[in-house]
Amino acid sequence: MANIKSVRKRAKQALERRDHNMALRTEVRSAMKKVTKAIAAGNKEAAAQSLRESQRVIDRIVAKGVMHRNAGARHKSRLAHAFKALK
DSSP, rough: OEEEEEEEHHHHHHHHHHHHHHHHHHHHHHHHHHHHHHHHHHHHHHHHHHHHHHHHHEEEEEEEHHSOOOHHHHHHHHHHHHHHHHH
């Protein structure tokens, strides 16, 4: 552990930020999983609703800088492609 007070504070902040970012990543994964389950079940209405919600979640996480914008775009694109194949 660090001896300097500011370094101790920085280490504490890093841990708190890590926990927060992990929660946000989990939220993204859950939203994406919800879409894929609805698509697998063949439920078009639920899939459309969860796709819109997951796109909002992904955009919010990308805006916060937790996920890279290209990664967010890739996830949204793959979900939309899978949804389009359902029709």
